[in-house]
Every structure is written in structure tokens, then in C-alpha cells.
Amino acid sequence: MRVQDIRIEDYQYVLPEGRIAKYPLPLRDASKLLVAIDVASGFQEDIYANIHHYIPNGALMLFNNTKVIPARLHMAKPTGGMVEIFCLEPIGELSVEMARHGETTWKCFVGGAKKWKEGTVTAVWGTDSYREYLLSAEVIERTDTYFHIKFRWQPSEFTFAEVLSAIGQIPLPPYLDREAEELDRERYQTIYANLEGSVAAPTAGLHFTEKVFDDLRAKNIDLAYVTLHVGAGTFKPVSATTIGNHDMHAEYFDVSRYLIQDLYTAYSEKRPVIAVGTTTLRTLESLFLMGCKLLDASASLSNRASASLSNRASASLSDLSHEDLEIKQWDAYQLAHETTDVPRALSALLDWMDQQGLDRMVAKTQLLIAPGYTIRMISGLCTNFHQPGSTLLLLVAALMGNRWKEMYQYALEHDYRFLSYGDGCYIELKS
Structure with a gap:
């Protein structure tokens, strides 16, 4: 089945109003953590204060450091x-x-x-x-x-x-159905929020504290940051019958060349890479797809150029702009080089940045991750529990397949709190 033919009704579940967390817990890292690592052993329950037990030693863990503006x-x-x-x-x-x-x-x-x-x-x-x-x-x-x-x-x-x-005022999600209060100025921000620009928090990061970071570093886990400014479109309901008729929102991201180099090294060394939040994952996958666009463009130029014109073809590739590399909604399902390995795609992106004299990649992404999309850039994801029929739930299903239904049912039956101020999960992908 084509991705565009996915029916939204297949990604619905019943979320009682009482299970939506209207306020954060007093302690960030006291939020419950549902761990989904091994299908055979079911799910493990814990709290975020202990998340370091589940992240592999030596992993590279990435966070979105955007800051919510009032x-x-x-x-x-x-x-x-x-x-x-x-x-x-x-x-x-x-x-x-x-x-x-x-x-x-x-x-x-x-x-x-x-x-x-x-x-x-x-x-x-x-x-x-x-x-x-x-x-x-x-x-x-x-x-x-x-x-x-x-x-x-x-x-x-x-x-x-x-x-x-x-x-x-801090723009709380509409499903919280309350006015922003003074506590939201602090608690609807991650502790590492740095660059202003979001109108919604990257909520998977709300559970992390300095103590959690210290425990992660003690396991030689490197912490790094991308920036994706979360737009109001993240709350836009999918009103279409099929995902092909839904217009995915676009958001800007900002990533340093040094981080892309670190990602290249991590993948080359086969280190685990963990994303905290769907916005971080979208940023990482968008970087990979930009590299694929460059490889596709290079192949197209090479096919049209004779051997004597190869240098001219290379020069033409350097003329591609940020706009040429922006990721549209369906690009991921159409690129010929989407099947390539991550280091090769990142290498192409780094080479292009060198040609442009860039030390930061600032671009727009409209990437829609849904079942049928192959996750390339991570081996694990920390995320909250998302709204029924949302594009964020489709992203989780792309990672887990139909097991998302089992996980969400487990969370409902075991008193997990849902949505922005709620609890969360750690999903590990098996190779």
C-alpha cells in the first residue's frame, strides 16, 4: 500500500479526558517511563530519573534546544x-x-x-x-x-x-483547555532551552534534569543539540480520511556543521544514536534526506555529462541552494538514494556545506514520517504519548509497526498520563 493511502481511522484510539495531563508533576524526572526494547519481554515500567539504565553505553543522545516564546x-x-x-x-x-x-x-x-x-x-x-x-x-x-x-x-x-x-503568554496546547499560569513559564520549557522561536515545546525533553544528565554522562553518553522551532502546525488535527490528503506543516531547523560531523563519525563507528523527541528525529532524518538529494542531483548531472565535463558537473552541484535541498512532504518516498547508507549521505551534505562555506545548516522541512518510511538516523527514541489520529502517532507507528497499539493500550491500563505534560516512553529499534 502507498503511504498516501494510509487511513487515519487505523491510527485512532480512545483517550479519556481524564488521562490528559493538565499540569506537570512537581518533579520533572518523576514522570513515568514506559520502556519498549524487546518484543518478547513486553514492556518495562520505570521513571525518567532512571532512564540512564536503558540508554546504551557510549551512545550519542540528541535533544532539541529550541525555546518557547510567549x-x-x-x-x-x-x-x-x-x-x-x-x-x-x-x-x-x-x-x-x-x-x-x-x-x-x-x-x-x-x-x-x-x-x-x-x-x-x-x-x-x-x-x-x-x-x-x-x-x-x-x-x-x-x-x-x-x-x-x-x-x-x-x-x-x-x-x-x-x-x-x-x-x-506561553501558548499552551489547545487540548489542555486552560489559560497559561506562572508555573508554565518554567515548566513548559526544557532546562536546556536556548534559542527562541517555538510556539510549542519539544515536550519529550521536559522530563530531563541536571541529575539525569549527570547519570547519562557517567555512562560515557554524549549529549548534543539540534534546533527545530516547533510551529502551531504540530497540533493541527488530521481531518482528511487518508494521510495523502493532509498538508503537513513545515518547520525550520538549525544544525551546526560540527554536529553533522559528529553524526557522521558516530554512524561510521556504529555508535547508538538516540533522539529525544519527534522534532529531533525529524531534524536528523531531514539531514539524511538532504544528503540523498545531493546524491540524486550528482547522479543526474553525471548521467548527462561526459567524462570531460565532470568538473563542470561538480561545479553545478555546488550551485544548489538551501531551497533546493528543503524537504517536502513526500520527498522521502521518492528519492532514489533514500536507500543509501547514512555516512555516505552525511558526507555528501558536509561536502556541499564546505563548498558553500557554511558552518551551520539552516533549512525548512515538511517531512512526514509514516508507516512505510524507513528510519535511518536513530537506534532509539524518547517521546511522549501522542494524540489519536495525529501525524506524531503515525511517526511512532513507523518505528514500531502495529505494536504501537499494544504500547498505548498498556499505558492506558497502567495509569500513564498523556500528551504534553504527561509521561513518556523509550522505544529502541532493533536492527
């Missing part, structure tokens, strides 16, 4: 009514727009948009002895799914990041 704003119309603006992503480079002074333009969702026909909405975000700190928002463009909003603020010496920090 992207939800409540602003007043001139008539006194309220509008809620949810900042999704900037029109322009994220780091640049977060550092803007005075004004910036973003793609946004708007709550109460029907009552906001024209004009500006405002919010006071501070005062001092002689002036009021004011943020205003104006609609520049409307589409079927989002708005382009221009923000302006005074005093303009502050950055937009500082304005959001002062007035914004």
Missing part, C-alpha cells in the same frame, strides 16, 4: 473589546525579527477576528515615571488561514523579544 497576546480594540493574537512566525528571519526595534511583521492567528474589521489594537506593556509602554497591532493582509500583522511599539529601544517577554 507568543499569545491579548490586545484591546478602541471600542473596548479584546482580540487574541497568536504569533506564528515572522515575515523574515526569526533571529532578526526577534531583535527588531520599533516594528516587525508576523504571520498570526487571530481570535475574535470577525469583530476586528479595521484599525489598530493596543496593549500597555509597562510604564515609568514619564511615559507609557505601548504595543499596537495592525492587519496588513488576511488569508484563509492566517493574518499578516504589523506590530509597532514604544519605547522603540526595546526588542520584540523583550516586548513579548513583558506582555505575552
